[in-house]
Amino acid sequence: MHSSKSILILSSNSKRYLLSLFSTISSPTQPSNRITLGIDDLLSSIKLNKNQSIYISNRISRLKSLEKPQSVINFLQKTGLSESHVKSAVRGNLQMLFADVEKNLKPKIEYFQQLGIVGSDMGKFLSWSSHVLRFSLEKTLIPNIEFLKKVLCNDKNNNYLIKALIRCGSLIRKFSDSRLARNAAFLESCGIVGSQLSVLMIRQPSLFVMKESIVRDSVSRAVDMGFSLKSKMFVYAMDSTLSLTNETIRRKLELVQSCGISKEESMEMFRISPILLQVSEGKLKFGIEFYLHTVKWPKSVLIRRPSCLMFSMEDRVVPRYKVFQMIMSKRLLGNKVKKLSFSSMLIMTEQRFLKFISRFGEDAEELLVAYRGHDLLVSSKQEFYLPH
Template identity: 50%
Template sequence: MRIFNSLQLQVLQKIPTKAMKPNWYVFSSLTKAPTQTPNTNTSLFNYLIQTLNFSQTEAQSISTRVSNVKSPENPHSVLHYFRSIGFSETDIRLSVRSAPGILFSDVDKSLKPKMEFFQGLGLVGSDLGKFISKNSLVLNINLEKHLIPRIELIKKILVDDINNETLIKVISRCNWLVSARPESKLLSNIAFLESCGIVGSHLSLLLKRQPRIFIMEDSKVRNHVSRVLDMGFSVDSSLFVHALHTVSGLNVETFLRKLELFRSFGYTKDEYMEMFRRQPMLPTASEKKLKLALEFFLNKIGLEKAALIRAPWCLMLSLEERVIPRYRVMQIVRSKRLLKKKEPSLTSVLNISEKKFLERYVARFRDDTEELLVAYKGHLLDSSSLSSPVEES
């Protein structure tokens, strides 16, 4: 309950009961922050503080972006509607912070049709609240003329999208897809990518992994494609789209920095580029991850450099969850000579599924299964045991 000082009580007592208005009017004259500027909308400023618990600094920033506010009735209706469809107070605050104009939207004519459209896509309750809180600008877009056509255009690209799950992820990652004019950047880039042979599932994959490329300037998209071609990829290759994803998402400086990291471990530029052509996603891994992987494979267990050139994808695997546990198991298998045939290469062991790995190298050796399982879980061998070299076939 708000506690009023004596002066405020005198003011309130002079206001006739029938003339009493919602907090919007009362507090607009009683709760003024010393930091307000001439552009601050005082009524909205106080409403944001009293109703949505914004700080004075936040309220000032938001209220200066909205003009000609006269009545609190519309914001009350908007908040009531948001709450009725499952929005949390946090969702509402985040939405208002990004797009304060929605407080003055017509609920029945503007907000409700858009919300029902998103609900039809599968966004309901708290999921809808979280989506709008991060993408509230979509509520400023005309539903019939722009929002629906853009969503339909994106849906056509995505293949095998059950229940619109991928669509929701894509527009959540890049809301500019639905705010850019479909007849300009979006349509133009789709046409160009399709002319490069990126169609069907490949176009869908690119949209899922790098949606921003679809709204880039035409010149940038063409430059990325040109760079990928110069790196030795063919538009006919299934790896082309993966390379385009990497190149469009990394700046040149970052790409070259990864090259220098590989050089520090003895690889040449040509060898690094060969690894990139075999595994186009390699440069997207963090420098920390790549460095730890290179140190483990090359320095810790003595794997030959050529083995990683042939199988650079190994550097993308989790050391803790996949590489080290399987390496430990294979150490025991080798030391006990459990395999009658030639021991498989480490890279081939890392390449199979967990189910097949357990079947081939753990469960089949009944007398040693318990020890192998303990090793696989990481409780048997300490880090000092990870030093004997491995031969790569």
């Protein structure tokens, strides 16, 4: 047993204590050839809080060898986890170090692999949700996964399921401890079913394990903003408002209105593109002023296409506007120049836009320089035709 003095030393400098502890433990059966990471290397490189340090030291002090924790690390590495993923996985579930690989870990990992969680996806999943490996395969993991499959309809190759699990492993919990079934039932009662329910689970999987009152409030806030439960945008509105306070939403609406857009027009913009609520206030203001005062779009155009405010101003909007201005001023399209619109250039994919530039022969290089040479900060307002 450790003395209270040892515990104090441990809590103030767990790495040094653990390393000294390892050096006093005999481990004749420990593999001499480590793959990448050893148990001592692992624990000396991850940050452990006081309780974790005490837990690890107590467990390891009772071991006759480090064969079991080392075999766990080796197994995780052979599964394809990177060194950083192994560290995160262990930090999230220290008990895993003392699990039986063949009887406990391997069957569960193989089950997730059969679902399609492999390679880097497995690394992300376990680095964020390794705690799910504590659950019983037969009593918890399999029945809960089967329930999720029913919620995620038309999920070919478990694509939705994998995305949801990677983002929120807490979806896999004992039904008695989880609100998943009740929340899913409530959302379905609101008319959020089928593909809409799947979209919401992919974008906000944590919503399904929150308190039912939070889920109800999220629905109410979206309704209060004017979104119809029958609208395909409703689940995106829920997604956008979930992490925002009423004050933040009010402030963003007022900001849009301060740019000369009426209350009803601003509400219409957010109804068309609810994800716009997630855009920062600074970016919203800059974007609106740029489109209205620099590009000189009619207000009606911006209201119909609010998604343009979500593009990167520095990397996309401003550089492409420079290219647009050069094409227009030099009449590089000849008589067709009037048919070119900035909005059409803006929505092009990067590959298509570069291909579009390449059409201009000798002028293509100059246009590319104008497009790529935008490393100056947009805030300098020197060469970007920005609003004052």
